[in-house]
């Protein structure tokens with residue numbers, strides 16, 4: 001069997017099952033899903049495929065001990081009751097959105113903890129690095145943390161395809177960066193440009209419209 005399973009694998013099994021309808025119109029759809037799972041991924045049934053895929057989805061769960069504890073997915077940052085079916089379903093939905101983005105763009109926006117780390121390191125570098133190049137990198141690291149938060153929302157809420165790229169986002173944030181680190185912001189502007197009024201003053205979120 002192919003491992004690790006991707007969302008693209010699940011989609012191609014479903015597509016293949018639809019095509020099998022032409023050859024086997026008399027079979028129930030569940031049987032065609034089973035056949036497609038065998039042919040495309042090499043598992044014994046669709047049920048087995050689904051179980052294996054759930055393992056992939058839940059492989060980064062942090063599950064604390066104790067009743068009524070809240071689990072945390074370190075991949076998509078979703079928090080939920082892992083023993084409660086409707087919550088599992090919501091997690092899977094959100095998690096699949098992040099898998100889709102990661103498979104298409106080869107990029108997963110940082111979780112809250114990862115972003116805090118980026119900001120901390122970024123500020124330290126922007127304030128203390130000896131070389132101007134490293135200070136620029138520090139400021140870009142801070143901006144990356146904000147970008148990831150904005151992009152994270154766009155993935156969760158399903159409008160990531162319209163969200164600006166990191167490069168464009170930096171240009172939109174330049175007016176704000178100038179108030180923080182004017183000298184470094186000059187260099188950032190040379191590289192990324194400067195776009196006014198696209199992100200509201202005082203905000204780091206790209207407004208989805």
Ligand SMILES: [Zn+2]
Nearest residue numbers: 073075076095
């Ligand atoms: Zn998740």
